[in-house]
Each structure stands twice: as structure tokens, then as C-alpha cells.
Amino acid sequence: MYLTVGTFLSLSLLADAAAPKYCPPLGPVFPPPSNLCQNDGWAKVAKGISATIEETLKQVQHDSSIVNVNSTSFSFEIFSARDPSPLLSYAYTAPTIKNATTGVRHVDKDTVFRIGSGSKLWTILLLLKEMGDSVFSDPVGAYVPELLEAAEKFRHNKTAANDQANLMRWDEVTVGELASHMAGVTRDYGFMDAAFQPELMQAAGFPKLRDQDVPPCGETKACNRKDFFEGLLKSHPVVPTGGTPVYSNAAFQILGYVVQNATGRSYNDLVRAELIDRLGLNGSYSSPPDPKLGIIPGDVRSSMWGLDIADETPAGGLFSSTRDMANVGRAILNSTLLPREMTRRWLKPVSHTSSLNMAVGAPWEIASYEEDRVVDIYTKSGDVGSYSSMLVLSPDHDVGFVVLAAGDSAPQATRILTDLVNKALIPGLDKAAKKEAQRFTGDYALEDGKSHMRVTTDDGPGLKVTKWISNSKDVFSTVIMPALGVKKPSQIEVRLYPTGLKSPRQISFRAVPRSLKEMPGFGPFSNSCTSWLSMDAQRYGNVGMDDIVFELNEKDEVVGISPRASRVTLRKE
DSSP states (O other), X not given: OOOOHHHHHHHHHHHHHHSXXXXXXXXXXXXXXXXXXXXXXXXXXXXXXXHHHHHHHHHHXXXXXXXXXXXXXXXXXXXXXXXXXXXXXXXXXXXXXXTOSSSOSSOOTTOEEEOGGGHHHHHXXXXXXXXXXXXXXXXGGGTOXXXXXXXXXXXXXXXXXTOTTTSOOTTTOBHHHHHTTOSOOOSOSSTTOGGGOHHXXXXXXXXOOOGGGSXXXXXXXXXXXXXXXXXXXXXXXXXXXXXSOOOOHHHXXXXXXHHHHHHTSOHXXXXXXXXXXXXXXXXXXXXXXXXXXXXXXXXXXXXXXXXXXXXXXXXXXXXXXXXXXXXXXXXHHTTSSSOHHHHHHHSSOSEEOSSTTEEEOSSOEEEEEESSSEXXXXXXXXXXXTEEEEEEEETTTTEEEEEEEEEXXXXXXXXXXXXXXXXXXXXXXXXXXXXXXXXXXXXXXOTTSSOEEEEEOOSSSSEEEEEEEETTEEHIIIIIHXXXXXXXXXXXXXXXXXXXXXXXXXXXXXXXXXXXXXXXXXXXXXXXXXXXXXXXXXXXXXXXTTEEEEEEOTTSOEXXXXXXXXXXXXXXX
């Protein structure tokens, strides 16, 4: 059976009709807001977030089992890629810190925290800047001699090649698999090994270890390169390469060696020169800085402030402030250090997890929120000692936020605060973007009145087309209704969504029709959003009938709209 373009379009649109929700393509439904600081809607959102944080602090003061606010401090900032000033800053200093004998006594956006595994994001940003993303496909042995030697042994040893349960297949591991936790590599070597608590483990029924089975490093000193690889090459794989995401700090220690070997420079020097100096970061360090710069719950040792993890720094050894973390987030959203096309490829999932609302990138932890549409939030969290960090980016809005916490309940405080902010932030940003998108709304027509479009906004996502006349013919009734298989104009709607493509004085959108007629659907094949299948499916003279471009003047004002298959530009009335 052969399908015509029209039949294919009809079938794909009918699939959309079964979805009980709006069905935009994945991505922004309005152009990202560009002037949030002067947006009345945003001011209300920011005020509401501050009030929610303060109310939550009052509530948890009476229930320290959730978050102990008497001993946990945090600093928080919302930022926009389009504005160097914070959209919202908030800092809380725990009572125990106000009387601290070491470190700061008042937390603000310049206070230095450990960021733990937030360091992994810096490592990948550095790797991409220095080596590009084509390196993700390279075998790791191409950059790490110890692993190349291990891979060669597998190639010449048939017994080893068949022993998948006991031996890691280093000949299969790529740089990209390490960056996205897809290599199946052990989580750590040495660090936090229970071998350093022999009495406790033997009391729990485990046997006494032989001396050669106790890591020679990881408790009182960090593992050097020699010790690390000797232990790593004896470690069992967790899962097959490319199988399922399994979090690994060891993978990022290896990535530190990759970028060092590729550039001939030490990791610490690269971080200083290529990230800290280039981005003008004044509160970030790759080894423990002077304690007077940071917040230190307890003391330097018990909080792990003073722990220098040396070669494992790429996995979790960096220090930073809220101001600096926000600047790193802006640099990612603005592609300050990377080409924009590379940033777009980077801000994508690599694998699902067993949770439908969580995916994994390199090294992103990607949370998906689904209300009127799906919004993917790119995050990187980190916990070490008394410290916790979270960097959150919303590429749909060119906005992000940072949470840094320190104290007894730092991880809980970070995650609760992240959820509280996201709950208000995403809808608030959509409203702010919709308000700015009012400049696209209005009536557009030719002078002869034979072609006319009316664009509005309503409670749904995107711009809504309520009238579309082409050469005196109603496009709704002549094209869209037959394709959707409906007979009444009240049973359809057409929405315009931005594509992210721009030219001088032009902004590109695509029209996505949707049937409002109830259709049967009870599973992913009959009840999922398939707009990605139907976009650009129906074409006229090699131009998509859904291809819409808004025209701008020299003042960046919207002055026209071009439904490009019609070969006309309608002027805004």
C-alpha cells in the first residue's frame, strides 16, 4: 500500500487528534522572554517564589526531620541568559553559622561552597571546548594509554573476551559513554570504600579482607593515577557498555585524564585558564581555597571543606559561588564558549532512565514536566560532605537557577527548593513569554483583502490562528478540516510555534493543526503527541504549507506575516 503525502498528513494529524492535550513540537511554545526585569508578570512570579521560600522556612522550623534550618544554609539565584543581573537572589544563613569560628558568618551570592558532582558539568564543558563533541564517538583508549593497553589485551585473549561478568570491556568504551554514565564503569575506586571500616563490616557478617583487597588510597589520601588504574582494571563491570545509565565518578576521573592527555595541560590549569578566567569567575576553585571565603558547617575536616580529592576533582572536587554558577549557566545558554550547534546537540538526552520523567545526558540529569506540554529541564546536582549543589537550565526560556546549600540537611534543602522553584518558575516563564509574544498578535492582510490571517493568544500554548484566508479561500475548510477528518470549523484549531530559526528581520514559526473532536485512544501508539511526524509533511512547490514567517522592521517591530506556501506577505493592520 502506498500513501500519498495528503494521506500521510491526514493519518499523522489523526494520531495527534487522539492525544488529550496540546501537541506542540518539543521545545519553546513562544520565543524566550527577552526583558524579564521589566515584565510585570515576572515580577509577580519572583515575589511569589520569595514568599513560598519564606513560608517553607517557617514551616520546616517546626519539623527538622525534613530540613534542619537551624544548621543548614543556602544561597539561591534565578538568572536569564539575556540579562547579566540576577532575576531573583535569596540567601539564608543558619543560626549555627552566624556564630561560626571558621568561614563566613553571613551567606550571600559570593559565598564559596563545594559543588560536589556539579563539577562534572564543568568537566564536560571544558572537554567540549577543547576537543569538540566528535570526541564522544572516540574510544577512550585513544586518549588514555592505560585503557588502550587493557583493550589490546582483550583483543588477543579469547578467554577474557568471553568473560563479561568479571572483566570490564575497555575495548568497547567510548568517551561519550563515560560522559553520560553509559559505560557500565564502577562508581568509585577507593573513595568511600567500606574496607576502611573493617570492624563495622565484620560485625555485619562480612569476612575480613586480605591486605591486597584493601584499596591503598581513598581514605586519608586521594588515589594517584597509578593506584587508580591498578584498582580500576580489577573492578567488575556494573552493566554492559551502552546498556543502561549507571552513575560513575570513576568515569569522570578518566575524562579528566582524557582532556589532559589531549591538550598536554593539567586539569587544574585548564579549569583556571579556560573556564574561570575566560568567564571572569572570582569565587571558583579547583582545590580548597582559604576557609575565610566559604561557608563551613562544623569544621574544615568534618564538613569536607579541606578535602583535596586531587585526580578525582573532575568528578566532584570544585568549589564555586552562586554568582559564578549563574555565570556558568548563562555561558552555556548563550554558547559563550561553544558553537551554538554544539550546544544544541549537548542539550539533548542520551538515555531514558526507569522513571518516565527523568532522562540522562552528558552529564545532564533531565527532568520532564508535563502539563499542557512537555518541558525538559536540564540539571546537574552534586553532594559531598556537608555540601549540596544544583544548577538548573530551561533552554525553552533561556533561564536557569542555582541552589547551593551547606549543613546537616543540605541535599534535602537543595532538592525541596528546586522542586518549589520549578513549580512556580516554568508556568511563570511561559506567562511572561506569552506577554512578550503579544507583539505577534493582530490582523494581517493584503491590500486587496483577498488574503487575511488573524493571530491571537489564549489560555493554551503558542499563538492561535483564528482566521486564515488565502486568495479568498478559507484554508481551514479547504485544507485543514479535510486533513483532520472533521466537518465543523469548531472542531479544529491551528497554533503557531517558534522553530528557533531566525534571519535578519524574520522569525520562523510552524503551524500545527489539531482536531478537537474526541477520538479513541488508550495507549502510546494511539494516544501520543506526533506533531513531529506531521511537520512539513504537506508541501506546495517545495515549501511547507505549515511554514510561517513573521516579518520585522528595523525597530524589531512585527509588521507582517508570510504563510510561505502562499507566496505572499500580509501586512499587519
